[in-house]
Amino acid sequence: xxxxxxxxxxxxxxxxxxxxxxxxxxxxxxxxxxxxxxxxxxxxxxxxxxxxxxxxxxxxxxxxxxxxxxxxxxxxxxxxxxxxxxxxxxxxxxxxxxxxxxxxxxxxxxxxxxxxxxxxxxxxxxxxxxxxxxxxxxxxxxxxxxxxxxxxxxxxxxxxxxxxxxxxxxxxxxxxxxxxxxxxxxxxxxxxxxxxxxxxxxxxxxxxxxxxxxxxxxxxxxxxxxxxxxxxxxxxxxxxxxxxxxxxxxxxxxxxxxxxxxxxxxxxxxxxxxxxxxxxxxxxxxxxxxxxxxxxxxxxxxxxxxxxxxxxxxxxxxxxxxxxxxxxxxxxxxxxxxxxxxxxxxxxxxxxxxxxxxxxxxxxxxxxxxxxxxxxxxxxxxxxxxxxxxxxxxxxxxxxxxxxxxxxxxxxxxxxxxxxxxxxxxxxxxxxxxxxxxxxxxxxxxxxxxxxxxxxxxxxxxxxxxxxxxxxxxx
Amino acid sequence: xxxxxxxxxxxxxxxxxxxxxxxxxxxxxxxxxxxxxxxxxxxxxxxxxxxxxxxxxxxxxxxxxxxxxxxxxxxxxxxxxxxxxxxxxxxxxxxxxxxxxxxxxxxxxxxxxxxxxxxxxxxxxxxxxxxxxxxxxxxxxxxxxxxxxxxxxxxxxxxxxxxxxxxxxxxxxxxxxxxxxxxxxxxxxxxxxxxxxxxxxxxxxxxxxxxxxxxxxxxxxxxxxxxxxxxxxxxxxxxxxxxxxxxxxxxxxxxxxxxxxxxxxxxxxxxxxxxxxxxxxxxxxxxxxxxxxxxxxxxxxxxxxxxxxxxxxxxxxxxxxxxxxxxxxxxxxxxxxxxxxxxxxxxxxxxxxxxxxxxxxxxxxxxxxxxxxxxxxxxxxxxxxxxxxxxxxxxxxxxxxxxxxxxxxxxxxxxxxxxxxxxxxxxxxxxxxxxxxxxxxxxxxxxxxxxxxxxxxxxxxx
Ligand SMILES: Cc1ncc(COP(=O)(O)O)c(C=O)c1O
Numbered sequence: 001x002x003x004x005x006x007x008x009x010x011x012x013x014x015x016x017x018x019x020x021x022x023x024x025x026x027x028x029x030x031x032x033x034x035x036x037x038x039x040x041x042x043x044x045x046x047x048x049x050x051x052x053x054x055x056x057x058x059x060x061x062x063x064x065x066x067x068x069x070x071x072x073x074x075x076x077x078x079x080x081x082x083x084x085x086x087x088x089x090x091x092x093x094x095x096x097x098x099x100x101x102x103x104x105x106x107x108x109x110x111x112x113x114x115x116x117x118x119x120x121x122x123x124x125x126x127x128x129x130x131x132x133x134x135x136x137x138x139x140x141x142x143x144x145x146x147x148x149x150x151x152x153x154x155x156x157x158x159x160x161x162x163x164x165x166x167x168x169x170x171x172x173x174x175x176x177x178x179x180x181x182x183x184x185x186x187x188x189x190x191x192x193x194x195x196x197x198x199x200x201x202x203x204x205x206x207x208x209x210x211x212x213x214x215x216x217x218x219x220x221x222x223x224x225x226x227x228x229x230x231x232x233x234x235x236x237x238x239x240x241x242x243x244x245x246x247x248x249x250x251x252x253x254x255x256x257x258x259x260x261x262x263x264x265x266x267x268x269x270x271x272x273x274x275x276x277x278x279x280x281x282x283x284x285x286x287x288x289x290x291x292x293x294x295x296x297x298x299x300x301x302x303x304x305x306x307x308x309x310x311x312x313x314x315x316x317x318x319x320x321x322x323x324x325x326x327x328x329x330x331x332x333x334x335x336x337x338x339x340x341x342x343x344x345x346x347x348x349x350x351x352x353x354x355x356x357x358x359x360x361x362x363x364x365x366x367x368x369x370x371x372x373x374x375x376x377x378x379x380x381x382x383x384x385x386x387x388x389x390x391x392x393x394x395x396x397x398x399x400x401x402x403x404x405x406x407x408x409x410x411x412x413x414x415x416x417x418x419x420x421x422x423x424x425x426x427x428x429x430x431x432x433x434x435x436x437x438x439x440x441x442x443x444x445x446x447x448x449x450x451x452x453x454x455x456x457x458x459x460x461x462x463x464x465x466x467x468x469x470x471x472x473x474x475x
Numbered sequence: 476x477x478x479x480x481x482x483x484x485x486x487x488x489x490x491x492x493x494x495x496x497x498x499x500x501x502x503x504x505x506x507x508x509x510x511x512x513x514x515x516x517x518x519x520x521x522x523x524x525x526x527x528x529x530x531x532x533x534x535x536x537x538x539x540x541x542x543x544x545x546x547x548x549x550x551x552x553x554x555x556x557x558x559x560x561x562x563x564x565x566x567x568x569x570x571x572x573x574x575x576x577x578x579x580x581x582x583x584x585x586x587x588x589x590x591x592x593x594x595x596x597x598x599x600x601x602x603x604x605x606x607x608x609x610x611x612x613x614x615x616x617x618x619x620x621x622x623x624x625x626x627x628x629x630x631x632x633x634x635x636x637x638x639x640x641x642x643x644x645x646x647x648x649x650x651x652x653x654x655x656x657x658x659x660x661x662x663x664x665x666x667x668x669x670x671x672x673x674x675x676x677x678x679x680x681x682x683x684x685x686x687x688x689x690x691x692x693x694x695x696x697x698x699x700x701x702x703x704x705x706x707x708x709x710x711x712x713x714x715x716x717x718x719x720x721x722x723x724x725x726x727x728x729x730x731x732x733x734x735x736x737x738x739x740x741x742x743x744x745x746x747x748x749x750x751x752x753x754x755x756x757x758x759x760x761x762x763x764x765x766x767x768x769x770x771x772x773x774x775x776x777x778x779x780x781x782x783x784x785x786x787x788x789x790x791x792x793x794x795x796x797x798x799x800x801x802x803x804x805x806x807x808x809x810x811x812x813x814x815x816x817x818x819x820x821x822x823x824x825x826x827x828x829x830x831x832x833x834x835x836x837x838x839x840x841x842x843x844x845x846x847x848x849x850x851x852x853x854x855x856x857x858x859x860x861x862x863x864x865x866x867x868x869x870x871x872x873x874x875x876x877x878x879x880x881x882x883x884x885x886x887x888x889x890x891x892x893x894x895x896x897x898x899x900x901x902x903x904x905x906x907x908x909x910x911x912x913x914x915x916x917x918x919x920x921x922x923x924x925x926x927x928x929x930x931x932x933x934x935x936x937x
Contacts, residue, residue, distance in 0.1 A: 006600060016793075016801030017602060021610055021839055029843035031744060035854040036878055040715055042747040047617055049842040052579060059583040059607075059836060066603030068591035076593060083503050084591050087546045093581065096557035100567040101770030103560075103904055104896075110559035111769055124539040136629040137825040139812070147669060173812035177822035181640075183673035186817045224528045252529070254537030261533045271825065275503070278593035279829025280604040281789065282627070283771065300665070321665035324570065324632030325770020337553060342501055343543025349500030352523045356506075359526055360514040373528045395600055403596070406813070423505035424514060452599040455797035462794035462806040466783065468623055469613035473793060 001436060002429045004072070004398030007064035008453040017453060018061045021048035022470040065453040066280075067400055073422055073430045075361075077377045077403040077415025078172065078220060080250050080272030085341065088276070088334035097333060101325040105312050112310035115303040115326065118287075118336045125339075125347070126246070126266055127259025128289030132298045134327045138247060141267025141286025142178035142214070144299060147319045148265055148290060149212045149241045150182060151297040155317060158239065162211040166240075168197060170221065170407035175214045175245060184211060191409055195221045195371040202234055210240035217261070218248050220407045220415065222358065222374030232262025241265060249273045250419070251355060251376035254348035264291045270335040277334075285331040301326075351376070353420035357427060361418050364431035366438050370410055377417035379410045380434075385445060387412040390437055392456060393448035397433035502546075563904045564924045568882040568916025569711045570631060570660055571770055572762045574740065574849070575920055576833075577840050580764060584833045594789070594825070598804040599796070605803035608791040608828065611835040618742040619756040620749025621777035625788040627760070627827040628774025631736065632663040634757035635705065636670025637776060637787040637821055638734045641755065642703035643674050644785050644820070648730040650700025651676045654693075656683050660711050676702070686714035686875035686884075690721040697731065703755075707736040708745055712914065713857060713882035714875050715745065723752025738762045739775065739838065741880055744850035754779050763841075764833030766920075773830035784810060787821030789828075849919065853881045856917045856925075861885065863929050864915070869936040874912060882916035884908050889936070897935045903928050 009018045030044035050058070068074070074081035091097070099108055115133055122131040135141040146165065153162045165179035168189045176186050187205050192198035196219065206213070213235045217225045225231060235242050244258040244266035250273045258266045270276050271284030278284070290298060299322050301312035342350065354376040362369050367380040380402075382390040390412070391401030403415040414434075418427060437445065449455065467473050506514075511523070520526055544552065565573065584590065588603065595601035595608075608626040615624035628634040639653045653671060655664065657680050664678065671678055681696035681704075683689055688706055697704070704726060708716040716722075719735075726733045735753040737745070739760050748756045761772035776788060784807065792806035812819040841849060857879040864872040864885050872885035887894055888911075895907040903924075906914035917925060 010800065018606065020606070020613075022613065027843050029847055031847045031851065034744065034851050035858065036715070036744070036851075040717065040746060040878060041744055042750070045617060045743050045843045045847065047614065047843040047846070048839055049844065050839065052840065055836070055839050056579060056583065058839075060586070062603035062606055063583070063586040063588040064603065065606075066588040066592055067597075067600040068588045070587035070591045074593070076596070079593055081593060085503060085546075087550060089585060091550060091553050094554065094557065096554070096560050098573075098766040098768050099560050100565045100573070100767040100904070101571055102567050102569060102906060103563075103565070104899060107561040107563055107899060107904060108769075109561070110557040113556050113559060114553070121539070121541055124541065127535070136633070136827075137823070139822040139824045140629060140633070143669075143822060147672065150672075172824075173814070173816050173819065174822050174824050176816035177812035177819040180817035180819075181670070181673045181822050183675065226528065226530055228533060229530070254539070255527050255535060256529045256533050257535045260535060277590045277829070278825070279590055279827075280592050280607070280832060281594040281828030282825040283629075283773075283827045283830060284825040320669055321632070321662055322669055323770075324630045324660075324662050324666055324772070327771070328629075329769035329771045331771070333553075337549055339541060340544055340552070341546060341549045343541045344537055344539050345499055346501040346543050347539065347541070348537040349504055353501070353504040353506060355526045356511065356514055356518075356523050359518045359520075363517050373526065375527070391597065392599065395597065400600065401597060420501065420504045424510040426505075449599050453602045454599045454800065454802040457598050457796050457802050457804050458794050459804060459806070462792045462804050463809075466790070466806060467793040468790055468806075469609070469616040471613060471616055472622075 001432050002398045004396065005451045006453045009061045017065065018058065020470050021050060021058060024048065025050050072398050073418065073426055074400040075402050075416045075418045075430065076400060077417040078247055080417060080419055082275050082419035083421035084275050084277040085338060088337045091337050092330045092333050105310060109310055112303050114333055114336050116305055116310055118332055119303060121339045122268055122287055123289060126268065126289040127257030128266065129292040130295040130298060131287050131289045132302060133287045133332050134299045134323050135286040135288060136323050136328045137282060137284045138267055138269040138286040139174040139178055140322055141288045142174055143181055144322045145243055145265040145267055145288045146179055146182040146212065148294060148297045149243065151317060151319050152241065152294060153211055162209055164209045165211055166205055166213040168215065170219055170409055171214060171216060172245065172247065179214065195223050195409060196225050197227065197231055199227055199230060202231060206234055206238040206240060210238050212241040212243045214243040214245060216245040216248055218251050218375045221371050221379050222377040223371055224375060228261045247272060248376065251351055253351040254344065255351055259291060264294060270331060274335045275338045276331045283328045283331050285328045285335065350420050357418045357420060357422055361416065361427050361431055364428065365434040367434060377415060379407065380414045380416060381410050382412035382414055385412065387414055389445050390414060393437040393440055393445045394433050395449035396451045397436060399430050399433045563899060563902050564921055565904045566915045566917060566921060566928060567904055567906060569906060569914065570759060571767050572881060572918060573767045573920045574762060574918055576764065576766055576837060579840055580833050580836050583836055584829060589832060590829060595805055598802065602802060605791050607832050607835055609793065609803050611831040612791060614835060614838050615775055615777050618739055619777040620747040621756055622780035623783050623786060624777035625786055625790055627831045628776050628788055629827060630772045630774045631757060631759040632666035634774030634776045635663055635736065636667050638755045638757050639667060639671055639676055639703055640674055641782060641785055642732045643676060645782050646702050646730050646732060648700055648702045651702055652700045653678050654681055654696060654701050654704045656681060656688065656706060658683055658710050658712055686710060686712050686877055687716050688718045688722055690718050690725060693722065694725055701731045703732040703734050705734045705736060709741055709880035712884055713879040715878040715880055719746050719751035727752055740846065740850050743846040760834050761830055763837040764830055773827035773834060785820055786810065788823050788826060852919060854878060856922055857881055857883045860915060860917050860925055864932060867933050867936055870932065881918055882914060884912050884914045886912050894935055898931060901931050903931055
C-alpha cells in the first residue's frame, strides 16, 4: 500500500497554512507626481509588497500543497487527466509564438499555418468536413455548436419551430447549460436498463420541435452507444441535428469517428484528449467540427490556404464570434505538437491503452461496477458508503480520487478514468487504494483525510458566510 | 592510411526524415508486451481489440494520414513553421497588450503541481491552487473596488457577454437592451451578440464624442428598456474616459447596470470603478502574466455584493477544516452548471485558472508601487510618442484631445492602408483605422524602438 504525506506549511501566528501575501505585507501606495490630473486617478491601492525571493518561496510552498498529474494517478472520470508532455511547453514558450492577434495575416503566416494544420488534423480525427479552433473550452464549443445548429434551422426557415434540445439524463451539466444559453428548452432523455439511450423514449421525444440531440459517446458510463446509427436516423428523420460531446473521444481515437457515426457537429476537448495541461482548471480549448454543408455557419474567421499563403476568411453565413480573438492559442499550439508527435500509430495506441487500463483497473477493485462493456472509464458504486466520503479516504493513499456522485444513474457513483498513461504497477497501487477504503470502517472513513495539507473542509460554512477575498476575511 | 577499423557498408546512413526515432506506438503509454499480456489475462480477453464494443459499420481503421515524429523533429518543425511569422516590431494594442513578463512568472507557473492539476474538486489536496485563486480574487477586488470577483472568464469579450446575461437576470427594465459605445471593438461586439442571442437581448449603440462618452448623448440614448450600459476606461482607442462620475450619476437610480471595461494595470492608476458607481467590471486581466499570445487572455469579472448569487464562473472562499485551520474551497457551487444544469448562471466549466496564477504572480512581483509606476508610464509614453508623431508633416496626433493609456489614434494625410503596409515592409506593425488614421500602442516592451518608428514614419510620409 502506498501512503502520501502532503507537504503542509503553517505558521503559528496565522490561523491558516501558508499565510496570504496580504498577511505577510500589505502596503498602501498613493501615487504622486502622476502625469494624469488627480481627478482621473484613484486615491491609491493597497496590495502586498514583497521581494522576489519571498515571492518565489510563497508560490513554491503553495505548489507543494497541491496535487497534480505529475504527483500521482488522477483518475477523475470524464476529465482525462493524462500525462502532459513537457516538450510542448518549450514550443509554446518560444518568442516566435508570441504575436499580436491584429497582425496582418501576411505577418503571421507561421501562426496561421499551425492553425490550418490543426484544423486539418482535427477534421481527420473527427471525420468532419471543417473545424474551427475558436471556442476556448469544451462548454464554449457546445455553445458554438448549438449556435451553428440554430443558424442551420434558421437558414431552413425552421428556427422558430425547433425550440428543443434533447439531452440524456447522464450528460454533463454543461450540455444543459449551453443549450439553455443558446435559448433552447431542454428535454431530458432517460436511459434504458443498459445505461444507454432509450430508443423508444427518443422516438417519443423527437419531432418537429427538435433542434438537436446532444450525445456523449462513449457515454458518461463509458458505454458505447451501440445503436448510434439508429439514433442518427431517428434524429435526422425528424429534421434535427446530432451533436457530439467530445469529452470521451480518447476512448475512440482511431477506432471510430463521430463523422462516420452520423454526427453533424462535435466539439473536441483538447485538454482531455490531446494532453494539454489542465492548468488548475484551465485554459483548455474546445474546437468544433461540422459535417459538409454546415461549414458556412462556422465562427469567423476561418483559416484557409491559398497556394502557399494562409488567409483569414469569414464563412458565408457565419454565426459571428465566440471569443474575442482566435481562442486559446497557446493551448492549440500544444495540441498541434502532441498530435504530430503521436501520429496515427500513437493515436491508435492511446485509445488501446486507455481502454485496456480502465478494464484492468475495474477488474482489480473490489467494488461493484454495474453496466458494461465499458471503454476508457467505468462507474463503480461506493455501495453503502457516501461516494464523497469514499473519495476523501482515498486521498491519504497518494492518489486523486475519481469523480463522485455523477452520473446519478449509479448509486454513490465513482466515475473512474485512469487514462493510458498509468503503468500496470501504478494501476495496482490505485486499485489497492480503492480496496483499502472499501474495507475501512466508517470511523476511519469519517476521519479521513489525515495526511493532506488540509483536513476535511467545512463546505456549509463556506457557502453560508462567503469570504471570497482577503478583504472579506477581516470583515 | 593504417585502417584498423574498415568502414562497413551497413548502419551508416544519415536519417534525415522527420519520422526518425519516432516510436511505433505512443511514447506516453508505459506498457511493455508482458504487461499487456498479463493485463489481458486478468481481464479475460485475448486481444485489446475485443474490448471495443463498436459496431462494424462505424469502425475506423486508424489511418488519419498523420505522421508521427520524434520529439526533436516536432520541435524543429514547429520552430521552423513559427519562424515564418514576420520579424516586425509590434506597436499594436486595441485590447491586447504587451508588458514585460518577469522570469518568475514562467518559473513558478510551470511548477508541475500547479499546471498538471485540475479544478479543485478535492480541496484537501488542492490548497495551493485554491489559495492562489483566492489571492487572485482579492487582487481583482482591490483594483476594481468591487465586493466580489470570480476566478476567471475566458477573455474580455466573453466576460462582457456574461455581464449582459447577468443584467438580464438581476434587472427588471421594461425591455432588454444592452447599450454599447460606438467605439466597441467589432470582435467584442460579435461575441456579445452571441451571448445575447439566447436570452433575446438587443444590442444598441450610443454615439461618443472625442473618443469618450458624451453624457448628453448617453442620456438621450437611455430608455426604460436598457438593462446595461457598457463603457471602457481606457477605451480600445487608448482614450482615458473623463466622464465616469457623470455616467455613474446618470445611471444611479435606474434599472440599468453600469458595466465598466478595463484591465488590471490601468485599474491600478485610473479612477476606482467603485468610486464612480460601477456595478460590474469586466476586461482583460491577462495584460499581467501573458505577453501577446494571439489574443489568448483571461477575462476579469467583478461586481457588487448584491449580485453574488448570480455571478458566473467559479468562486473560491475561505472556510475551516476539521482542525479549525483556515482553508480554501470552491464555494456557492449551486450557481454552476454541474449542479444547476440549464438553470446555471453560465455554462462555463474549465476556465483560465492557470493564467490567473500567472497574473497573480506578475502583480505580486510588481507590488503596489511597481504597478502604479508602470501604469503612470503607460500615460506618459503615448503622450510623448503622439507629440513626436504630430511634428511629422502629414500626421496629426493624437486624433482625440484627451489623455491616453498606452495608445492613441493619429490622422494621416494620405492613404492609411498604404502607410500601414509600407511600415510593415520596413519592420513595424501598427493598426490601420479606416482610410485616414492609424493607431499606435507603446509600452515598456517596444519604447526602445520608438525613435526608429518615428524615423520610418517620417520617411514613409515624405
Ligand atoms: C462530458 C463532458 N462534457 C463537457 C465538458 C465541458 O468541458 P470544459 O470543461 O472544457 O468546458 C466536460 C468537462 O468537464 C465533460 O466531462
